[in-house]
Amino acid sequence: MGDYMVTWSLQQGGLLLLCVVFSEVRRSQMGPLDFVCSPAARSYLNIIEPLKTAMVQRSCSGSDRLLLPIHLPCVRIHKQTWDQKSVQQKQASVCAALGVFLHALGSAKSQPGLDCQTSILKRLKHNIQNHLKILKNLEIQGTLGPPETGCKSQETSSLTKTLDLYGRLLQGQMELLLLDLSHTCP
Numbered sequence: 001m002g003d004y005m006v007t008w009s010l011q012q013g014g015l016l017l018l019c020v021v022f023s024e025v026r027r028s029q030m031g032p033l034d035f036v037c038s039p040a041a042r043s044y045l046n047i048i049e050p051l052k053t054a055m056v057q058r059s060c061s062g063s064d065r066l067l068l069p070i071h072l073p074c075v076r077i078h079k080q081t082w083d084q085k086s087v088q089q090k091q092a093s094v095c096a097a098l099g100v101f102l103h104a105l106g107s108a109k110s111q112p113g114l115d116c117q118t119s120i121l122k123r124l125k126h127n128i129q130n131h132l133k134i135l136k137n138l139e140i141q142g143t144l145g146p147p148e149t150g151c152k153s154q155e156t157s158s159l160t161k162t163l164d165l166y167g168r169l170l171q172g173q174m175e176l177l178l179l180d181l182s183h184t185c186p
Helices: 002-028 032-037 039-045 048-057 079-084 087-107 115-136 159-184
Strands: 065-072 154-158
Touching: 032 039, 032 115, 032 159, 039 115, 039 159, 048 115, 048 159, 065 087, 065 159, 087 115, 087 159, 115 159, 154 159
Parallel strands: none
Antiparallel strands: 065 154
16 A cells, blocks of 8 residues: 555656646747737736735845936836837837836846845846847837837836836736737737
8 A cells, every 4th residue: 555655646746747847848938929819928927026025025125225226218108199109119119118127127236235136136137038039029010110208217226116117017018019919819
């Protein structure tokens, strides 16, 4: 009976491991169309709330402040102006905003000894790079036009504000762009 339980336990563990491996392979093979057509895929890539939770759970007290202020893009949407843009202009606007975030995080200096803050900045930067790669690989007919900016960038030294603005970009401009592309879904 004991040998049977060990064998059964190993088989179940092996099955679980196999399922995890297959799910990770599937995720790594997710393409831009999956991102456009699947709210679950977009949700999987939206790490704002987990980062905010990590700031609280890991006792990142006092680490909300960056050593130097950074410039963040304007993420506000003027719906009437947005609706008049071509899909290429919308894509360019979102890519430009992601680029500003990426540049800002590249210049962000974390305070020495604040490993928690450094970890969050690295994870956020990696997430922005992933979104940028996906958007640049979308097959949108036409050329990627220059972004049109309707408002000025913001300066902040707050990591929380940075996360909030990034979340607003994902839930605002990014979602509206993907809504425009949803006709390409099977």
